[in-house]
Amino acid sequence: GRAGGVSVPEMEAAAPPSAVSSSPTPVRQLPPTAAAQQLDELLADLGHMQSKLLGQGAGVPVETSLDNMLGSLTRDLQELGITATPVGICAGCRKPIASKVLTALGKTWHPEHFTCARCGQGLDNQPFFEQGGRAFCEEDYHQAFSPRCAYCAGPIREKVLTALDQTWHPEHFFCAHCGKVFGDEGFLERSGKPYCHQDFLALFAPKCQGCERPVTDNYLSALQGVWHPECFVCTECLSSFAGGSFFELEGRPYCELHFHQRQGTVCQGCGRPVTGRCITAAGRKYHPEHFICTYCLGRLQKGTFREWGDKMYCQACHDKLFM
Numbered sequence: 037g038r039a040g041g042v043s044v045p046e047m048e049a050a051a052p053p054s055a056v057s058s059s060p061t062p063v064r065q066l067p068p069t070a071a072a073q074q075l076d077e078l079l080a081d082l083g084h085m086q087s088k089l090l091g092q093g094a095g096v097p098v099e100t101s102l103d104n105m106l107g108s109l110t111r112d113l114q115e116l117g118i119t120a121t122p123v124g125i126c127a128g129c130r131k132p133i134a135s136k137v138l139t140a141l142g143k144t145w146h147p148e149h150f151t152c153a154r155c156g157q158g159l160d161n162q163p164f165f166e167q168g169g170r171a172f173c174e175e176d177y178h179q180a181f182s183p184r185c186a187y188c189a190g191p192i193r194e195k196v197l198t199a200l201d202q203t204w205h206p207e208h209f210f211c212a213h214c215g216k217v218f219g220d221e222g223f224l225e226r227s228g229k230p231y232c233h234q235d236f237l238a239l240f241a242p243k244c245q246g247c248e249r250p251v252t253d254n255y256l257s258a259l260q261g262v263w264h265p266e267c268f269v270c271t272e273c274l275s276s277f278a279g280g281s282f283f284e285l286e287g288r289p290y291c292e293l294h295f296h297q298r299q300g301t302v303c304q305g306c307g308r309p310v311t312g313r314c315i316t317a318a319g320r321k322y323h324p325e326h327f328i329c330t331y332c333l334g335r336l337q338k339g340t341f342r343e344w345g346d347k348m349y350c351q352a353c354h355d356k357l358f359m
Contacts, residue, residue: 141166152176200225211235259287270294317341317348329353 122132127141128149138145138160147160154176165177172180182191186202187209197204210217212229224236231239241250245259246267256263269276272294283295296302296309303310305326315322327336331353342354349357 140164141169141171154180199223200228200230213239258282259284259289272297331357 122134123137124133124144125131126133126146126149127143128145128151131146133144133146136147138147138150140150140159148158150159150171151157152159152164152173153170154172157173159171159173163174164171165174165181166172167177167181178191178193182193183196183203184190185192185205185208186200187204190205192203192205195206197206197209199209207217209230211223211232213231213235216232218230218232221233223230224233225231226236226240237250237252241252242255242262243249244251244255244264244267245261246263246269249264251262251264254265256265256268258268268289270282270291271288272290275291277289277291281292282289283292284290285295285298290298292309293302296311301310301314301321302308303314303323303326304320305322305328308323310321310323313324315324315327317327325335327348328334329336329341329350330347331349334350336348336350340351341348342351343349344354344358
């Protein structure tokens with residue numbers, strides 16, 4: 037649609053219309069005084085008849101009666117030698133315009149008949165908008181034809197912002213989580229809603245299994261999750277896995293030593309993990325070569341050792357030292 041104003045020719049949008057007056061040129065064939073006197077009498081009779089019709093409240097419709105009286109008045113004026121030439125046909129009522137004429141939308145109107153096509157409000161003294169050859173007041177035009185804001189659903193009357201295949205009031209296009217208006221960094225979209233970068237990452241980016249912060253660039257995928265490379269370290273000693281191998285226990289990564297410590301599979305003799313054959317004695321594990329007498333360092337055999345103060349001794353050394 038486009039905005040229009042009433043003028044000759046039409047004025048631009050949002051400018052108040054101006055009524056162009058056109059008065060017929062009378063042709064006097066009788067002395068002016070006598071003609072004016074008879075015209076005054078006819079107008080008085082017309083007013084009397086109109087009030088009488090309004091008082092009756094029934095019978096012939098007032099509009100029809102007025103049309104008949106106007107036709108009778110025109111004939112009487114012609115008999116008096118006074119003629120009035122119509123200046124146009126009203127686009128609203130399709131009847132001749134004999135006094136003030138209003139020009140708009142390339143047509144002529146009685147001023148009282150140039151009204152909003154939606155609410156019927158008179159437009160002769162205010163701006164109007166045109167759509168499809170019809171005139172609308174400003175409010176009805178925006179309600180009927182202006183784009184709608186995706187946030188508030190209200191009509192957008194001035195500046196319109198287009199984003200995410202929708203239209204918005206510029207002041208209503210902000211982060212769907214924190215309400216912050218977007219700056220130079222722009223926005224990110226999720227499920228048709230805009231988010232600032234900070235909230236988008238906090239809400240939707242995968243979280244590091246180590247520090248629980250969003251993972252945005254380089255990452256490692258392990259243990260059914262993602263990790264910052266610097267966060268993928270042994271849970272116990274925080275050392276990285278130089279060889280690329282690690283051990284898992286309860287969903288957490290461990291180096292070999294601390295994995296075996298947690299599992300209880302560290303040799304009591306040398307303190308290193310027991311990965312192959314082992315000997316279990318007194319609830320502790322040993323490499324076979326490290327299951328020896330604490331005093332003489334001889335190899336012990338299961339069933340032939342003695343325990344003293346959490347240490348293992350052969351039978352002879354135990355007896356020599358403690359008996």
